[in-house]
Amino acid sequence: MIELILSDRCSGCNHCVAVCPTDVLAPGIDGLPTIVRQADCQTCFMCELYCTSDAIYVHPASEHAVTVDPAQIRASGLLGQYRRDSGWHEWADDPRYTNQHWRMEEIFVLARSLPKT
Amino acid sequence: MTSPLTTPAPTLQIDADVLVIGGGLAGTWAAVAAAREGARVVLTEKGFCGTSGVTATAGPGHWWVPPEQRQAAIDKRMASAAGLGDANWMARILETTWQTLPSLDRLYRFPTNSQGEKQYRALRGPEYMRAMRQLTLEHDVTLLDHSPALELLKNTHGELAGARGLQRQRQREWVVRAPAVVLSTGGCAFHSRLLGSQNNTGDGYLMGVEAGAELSGMEFSSYYCIAPAGSTMTRSMVYTFGRYFSASGRELPISQGPDFNESLARALLEGPVYCRLDRIPQDIRARLPSVQPNLMLPFDRLGIDPYRDMFAVTLHGEGTVRGVGGLRLVDEQCQTRLPGLFAAGDAASREQVTGALSGGGAVNSSWALSSGQWAGRGAALHARQHPLRTGPGYGTARVGLLPLGDDPQGSSDLVSTVQNEMHPYDKNLFRTGTQLQRSLAELDNGWDRLREQRGARDPAAQLRWRETAAMLASARWCYGAALERKESRGIHQRSDAPQQQARFDLHLRSGGLDAPWVRRDPLQTHAQAPA
DSSP states (O other), X not given: OEEEEOTXXXXXXXXXXXXXXXXXXXXXTTXXXXXXXXXXXXXXXXXXXXXXXXXXXXXXXXXXXXXXXXXXXXXXXXXTHHHHHTTOGGGTTOGGGXXXXXXXXXXXXXXXXXXXX | OOSOOOOSSOOEEEEOSEEEEOOSHHHHHHHHHHHHTTOOEEEEOSSOTTTSSTTTTSOXXXXXXXXXXXXXXXXXXXXXXXXXXXXXXXXXHHHHHHHHGGGGTTTSOOOBOTTSOBOOSOOOHHHHHHHHHHHHHHTTOEEESSOOEEEEEEOXXXXXXXXXXXXXXXXXXXXXXXXXXXXXOOOBOXXXXXXXXXXXXXXXXXXXXXXXOOEEOTTOOOEEEEEETTSOOOOOGGGGGOEEEOTTSOBOOOOSSTTHHHHHHHHHHHSOEEEEOTTSOHHHHHHHHHHOTTTTHHHHHHTOOTTTSOEEEEEEEEETSSSOOEEOOOSTTOBOSSTTEEEOGGGBOOHHHHTTSOOHHHHHHHHHHHHHHHHHHHHHHHHHHSOOOSSOOEEOOOSSOOOBOOOSSOSHHHHHHHHHHHSOTTTXXXXXXXXXXXXXXXXXXXXXXXXXXXXXXSHHHHHHHHHHHHHHHHHHHHHHHHHHOOSOBTTBOBTTSOSOOGGGOEEEEEEOSSSOEEEEEESSOTTSOOO
């Protein structure tokens, strides 16, 4: 579930409020997005993908909230990981993050060619 | 209009030719196709068109087959369809897929392989749906995000007249009057934590049945997908390399192939199952984040090295998402039994193209893309022939659309009732007549509790109750049909009737609310004219 929106990184664009498919977020009184219906989060990571400020952290535990340490998350290098690996926004022309999704087919072929366990 | 919503802001009212409900893969293609026919189109989406639905979070391949290889592909699929497939429909979606995907070239950056050839077959979900959002906007489709539909409307002549719902971020109601409606609301995964499926609660099945449509193939609703335990990450590709272990570290005989889910489920019924991906070659490991960027998120964030560590896995139910059943189509335009009401994607039954077996990602994506366009075009033509009549629309909801009022418990207990019957492997994947009857009794009891509910505390709760009604109804239709089909065929497996039987070479239609029914129809009836 979504656990953090780091206010010092957040630009206040509130794009995450719009793109969240399950309506978990709402603009707060300070104009910055806040997590108002965490239990509705479907752990799809879409908010992270669309956040150009890399201000959002979604924990992979989908059944319950998890307390995370913001300082640890900042230091982890995980903020913005999904957006970067997807080659979105400023990463679009970086050859390290070229879309290789089409290789799925050859990966499946390779897996099937391995001897059965 | 029945049971008015009480929202502070004035209702948003729009007249259109075609209303598309659900902005995933099928719905966006439907909206674009209708607009290309010159129709004024409104697309309403429960969440956000672009991120909502199971395509946006996945990486859909397609049934992408060059013309010279198609007959062989169709023959193979017909053989696995267990008698319920239709070669003509398969040929139609193959051709439509082949024509359609290259047309996205301007909006989706199709990568090239090392020979410099563009790769059209498989798209990344977020980019695909971002492109589809853009395409609908370029076609002047009126797009309403965060606008779940609550019920279909009919006019005083009893004809379909649009729908109404809630704009949940604006706290107001919407009413779209239109003579043609496409239901592209997705399948129903019964809140299983299948990636991206939380909005897929069977709303279209419920709305369609209430208005006069019927369902088909609902017994084919027992597909599951592997994920790291506790996570939603149902990206199955890497698990074809997996080795599987019991809690004591004993390696389990679970290997790839058609029996993978069943053997994993049997092991999970015995206790926790752990996986290790050490058979994935180094070069593939390095590449995986660029192939499926969301795949590694749970591992990286939990500090798991899946190539070295053993991690617990689970199976999430897909219901009708990668199952088969849905609204029954009666013509090649994807019209339902109710004139003017069309269905596409997972909301429609796709027995024609998958038969009794799951279409997996590829056939199902081709189905969504194709049925979406056919439904959109069909709806536009219907609207041209049956222009919108003046006068109000009347709501058709019959269950779960509650006025504001007392709501001490909320709907979560009833959602748990549905989950307790639909997710356990020994109830849904390994079916028996006795257990199906037991589950149906629990679900009927839940239905009675739903019927006793008199109010919802606020508009958000109104939506939850309506979704709960849709899940409960869908669950009863799935198991009602599963009980009726006293044999095993495709993904519908009954241990009390393990053989496929010729006397069940037929389609099971279903419907009904307080009294669900199942009807046996002979094969080859889906091309008949609307009733």
